Every structure is written in C-alpha cells, then in structure tokens.
Amino acid sequence: MSSEGRRAFGARVAELRRQRDLTQNELAAVIGRTASWVSQVERGIQPVNRLDVLRLLADGLGVPLHVLQPEAVDPRLTGVGAADEAVPNDLDQARLVISGHSALDVVLEPREDFRADAVQELRDEVERVWRLTHEDRFADLSRALGTLLPRLERAVRTAPGEFAPEVHRLLARTYQALSAAFVRQDEADAAWLAADRAIRAAELAGDRLGVFVGVFRLVHAFVRLKRLDQAEHAAAAALNTLTRHAEAESTPPEELSVLGSLHLALALVHARAGERSAAREQINKGRAVAARLGVERNDFNLEFGPTNVEVQAVSTAVDLGDAGEALDTAEGLDISVLSTERQARLLMDLGRAHVQRRQLGDALACLLKAEEIAPDLIRTHIAARAAIRELMLMAGRSASSELRGLAERTDAMG
Numbered sequence: 386m387s388s389e390g391r392r393a394f395g396a397r398v399a400e401l402r403r404q405r406d407l408t409q410n411e412l413a414a415v416i417g418r419t420a421s422w423v424s425q426v427e428r429g430i431q432p433v434n435r436l437d438v439l440r441l442l443a444d445g446l447g448v449p450l451h452v453l454q455p456e457a458v459d460p461r462l463t464g465v466g467a468a469d470e471a472v473p474n475d476l477d478q479a480r481l482v483i484s485g486h487s488a489l490d491v492v493l494e495p496r497e498d499f500r501a502d503a504v505q506e507l508r509d510e511v512e513r514v515w516r517l518t519h520e521d522r523f524a525d526l527s528r529a530l531g532t533l534l535p536r537l538e539r540a541v542r543t544a545p546g547e548f549a550p551e552v553h554r555l556l557a558r559t560y561q562a563l564s565a566a567f568v569r570q571d572e573a574d575a576a577w578l579a580a581d582r583a584i585r586a587a588e589l590a591g592d593r594l595g596v597f598v599g600v601f602r603l604v605h606a607f608v609r610l611k612r613l614d615q616a617e618h619a620a621a622a623a624l625n626t627l628t629r630h631a632e633a634e635s636t637p638p639e640e641l642s643v644l645g646s647l648h649l650a651l652a653l654v655h656a657r658a659g660e661r662s663a664a665r666e667q668i669n670k671g672r673a674v675a676a677r678l679g680v681e682r683n684d685f686n687l688e689f690g691p692t693n694v695e696v697q698a699v700s701t702a703v704d705l706g707d708a709g710e711a712l713d714t715a716e717g718l719d720i721s722v723l724s725t726e727r728q729a730r731l732l733m734d735l736g737r738a739h740v741q742r743r744q745l746g747d748a749l750a751c752l753l754k755a756e757e758i759a760p761d762l763i764r765t766h767i768a769a770r771a772a773i774r775e776l777m778l779m780a781g782r783s784a785s786s787e788l789r790g791l792a793e794r795t796d797a798m799g
Contacts, residue, residue: 392429397453399427401446405532406506414490415482415535416445444478444531478527479534479563480575483582487538499543504551507537511555511562515686518562519724521761526566534559541586553590557583557599562686564602571767573609580606597623597643598685604650613658620651636677642684645674649689649697656704664705668698681722688727692718696727700734708741729759737772740779748776749788756791764795773797 402412402423409427413420425431426442433439433454443453486492510533517526537556544552560583567576580602587595600623607616624647630636631644652667671694681690695718702711715735720728732755739748752773756763763769774797777784784792791797 388429391432394433394454395427395429398423398442398446401448401453402427405447406503407446407532407536410490411535411539412445414487415532416441444528447528447532449528476523476527476563476566476570476572476575479530479566480572482531482534483563483575483578487535488542491539491542495542497543497545499540499545499548501548503536503540504548507533507540507552507555511558514559514562518566519686519688519726521569521726521729521759521765523566523570523761523765526562530559530563534563541589550590550592553586554592554595557586557590557592557595558686560586561595561598561602564599564606565686568602568605568609569762570765571609573606576606576609577603594639594643594685597627597647598687601643601646601650601687604647604654608650608653608657611657613654616654617651617658620647620654623647624651631674638678638682639684641674641678642682642687642689645671645678645689645694646687648674649694652697652701653704656701659705661705664701668694668701671697688724692720692722693727696720696723696731696734699731699738703734703737703741706741708738711735711738712742725759726762729755729762732758733763733766733769733772737768740772740775743779745776745779748772749785749791752776753787753791756794760794763791770795770797 402409405412407415409420409423413423422431426433433442439454440450443450446453510529514526514529514533517523517529537552537559540552541549541556560579564576564579564583567573567579580599583602584596584599587593587599600619604616604620607613607619624644627640627644627647631640648667648671652664652671655661655664655667672691675689675691675694678690681688681692683689695714699711699715702708702714711734715731718731720731723731732751736748736751736755739745739751752763752769755769773788773792773795776788777792777797780788
C-alpha cells in the first residue's frame with residue numbers, strides 16, 4: 386500500500402469510527418489493539434495489509450470488509466466478484482467479544498465519560514440486535530455485537546445512578562439475544578456463558594422478570610449441551626418460584642409470558658429425555674397460560690402466545706417420534722402472526738415429521754420452504770441437517786437435484 390493509499394485508508398477508518406460514535410480507545414479495545422496503533426492507522430503511518438487484520442478491523446467498525454477496503458478479496462464471499470453479498474452467517478466475532486472482559490480499560494482506569502444522549506442510540510441498537518436474532522441473520526448480528534457489547538459494558542461502569550438500571554437492562558437483553566443465537570448455531574458453551582451474564586445484568590438492573598428470562602435462555606443452552614438434569618433443575622426451580630406469583634387474576638401479561646415460556650422450556654427438556662407424559666403436561670400448562678393471555682405477545686422477545694404454544698407442541702411431538710400428532714397439531718395453524726424464525730422453525734419440524742413418516746416429497750417441500758424464508762436456520766440447525774441427511778439416505782441414487790442441492794448447501798451430504 387502506497388503512502389497515499391495508507392492516508393486514504395486511514396481517513397476511511399477514522400470516518401467509519403466516528404460514524405459508530407467510537408473513540409480510538411474504544412475501537413482499540415474492541416479489536417484487541419492499542420489506541421496508539423489505531424491512531425497510527427488513521428494517520429496513514431501504520432499499514433494494514435493482512436486480510437485477517439482487515440477483517441478484524443471491519444468487524445470492529447461494524448461494516449463489511451469491502452466497505453472498509455474495496456480492494457480486499459475476501460474468500461468468504463460467495464460468487465465471483467460478489468462484493469455486495471454477505472459472508473456466511475456465523476458468530477465468530479461475537480464469540481471473540483465475550484471471550485474475556487470487554488471493558489478492561491475502564492476497570493484499570495475508572496472514568497466518568499458517560500453520555501446521556503447515547504442511551505437512545507443504545508436502545509435502538511439493542512432492538513436491531515433482536516431483529517437480527519429473530520431473522521437468523523447471524524453474520525450481521527455478529528458484526529453489530531462486536532461494537533455494541535463493549536459499548537454497553539463500558540456504559541454500565543460509567544453511567545450515573547439514574548441511568549444505571551436501564552443500561553444494565555439493555556446489557557441483559559443483548560446477552561439474552563446472543564444466548565438465543567448461540568443455541569441456534571449449536572454453540573452451547575457460549576450460549577451458557579451469555580445466559581449467565583444476562584442473568585447477572587438483569588439482577589443488577591433490578592429487573593426481576595429479566596432474571597427468569599435469563600434462566601429460560603440458560604435452560605436452552607443446557608438442552609443443547611445434553612445436560613438435561615441441569616436443564617430440568619433450572620427450569621423447575623424457576624417455575625416453582627414464579628408460579629406462586631402468577632396465580633392472581635391481576636398477574637401482568639409480561640409475567641405470564643415468562644411463566645408460559647418456562648413451561649415450554651421444561652416440555653422441551655422432558656421431550657429430549659423421552660418422557661412423554663411429563664412433556665405433554667408442560668405443554669398443557671403452557672396452553673393454559675396462553676389462554677389467560679389470549680393473544681400473541683413478544684415480551685422479552687419470547688414470542689409467547691396460543692399459536693407459539695402449538696408450534697412448540699409440534700416440535701415436542703417430533704422429538705418424541707410422534708409424527709402423526711405433530712402434523713395434526715400443525716393443521717390449520719395461522720403462522721403469519723409469527724416471526725420469520727418461528728415460521729421457519731415450524732416448517733423445519735414439519736419436514737422432520739414427514740421424514741419420520743418417510744414422506745420424502747412432503748419433507749423436502751417443507752425444508753425448502755423453510756430455507757427460502759430463513760436460510761441460515763436450515764443451514765446451521767443440527768436437527769435440520771440431520772433430517773436432510775436422512776432424506777439423502779432414503780433417496781439414495783434417486784435423490785433429486787433439489788434434494789442434492791439442499792444437502793450441499795447445508796453440508797449434509799454425508
């Protein structure tokens with residue numbers, strides 16, 4: 386890179402950093418470099434030629450690589466010259482961000498540089514994080530979290546008293562989203578860590594229901610780790626406590642959403658353990674709570690309500706090997722009221738049910754439809770990939786080009 390090129394590159398880095406409202410110290414902490422190094426890059430003194438460093442810097446700035454350095458060739462991009470296409474959806478950058486402490490500079494040198502006008506921006510960023518989570522846009526999510534989490538971790542340590550509860554609540558919601566995303570990508574150890582941090586942040590915020598939401602995320606991490614005893618213990622303990630507070634007719638709908646979601650989480654635990662009666666009992670308790678609500682809600686991004694209970698009932702029946710029950714439960718469901726992720730999840734489970742009944746055409750149709758509306762869920766979800774492998778085995782040499790293409794896209798050929 387020529388001296389003129391370094392200066393142009395540095396000016397671009399500085400402008401992108403200012404757009405993200407980051408100081409040089411904050412950007413340095415995000416990418417694991419020194420503020421002096423960032424300063425030298427921005428002044429055109431320090432060249433940045435290595436692709437891995439360019440990627441790290443782009444992630445820290447929350448932009449695609451081609452925006453930071455148009456000349457860079459990123460092998461993760463799909464297609465020839467596809468500079469405007471997204472990289473594969475993964476959470477590598479988010480995993481790096483939580484691998485340690487995101488605000489060591491504040492711990493070492495305490496300061497009071499919190500800006501009250503940044504709170505609305507943080508609120509908007511957390512809402513965006515949840516939209517990306519519900520849409521299974523993991524690459525965008527990872528990039529967003531690369532800067533948001535360090536900002537929040539600094540904010541909770543620098544915010545004055547009147548702002549501290551809300552900033553802690555925003556941090557809890559962000560870790561909840563990250564835990565949910567890690568579960569979907571089968572990164573259960575990271576999901577456990579994120580859920581634990583969410584619980585702590587909610588407690589510091591004085592958000593009592595937020596603590597239970599963190600436990601809900603923790604249960605799903607334990608299930609993915611196949612630690613069903615821990616999952617059952619966590620879910621049952623939370624339910625035993627919350628149920629006593631939710632008996633009154635005046636129970637707030639937010640509390641009912643959390644209670645019902647925990648019943649569904651415990652149903653999942655029992656289903657994975659093959660405990661039919663216990664799983665169905667929890668589904669029925671979830672239905673009773675949903676009936677009290679009467680409508681679909683999205684309190685704490687839990688998406689709980691009558692339709693969502695039936696979506697979980699379908700998944701539970703598939704886990705128990707009751708494909709006919711799953712298909713009967715799904716019949717007539719209006720899933721247009723659900724998020725993209727939940728619609729795709731139902732289609733994926735219906736595909737699994739058709740696989741169990743050896744209905745290859747119906748199974749493939751459901752999985753292709755799920756991929757169409759939420760490609761990253763199907764390409765990364767362990768259950769979807771297992772169903773596609775089973776379809777390939779059943780089809781053998783007569784596998785259609787559509788099925789082979791799906792298997793190739795999901796790495797489910799073998």
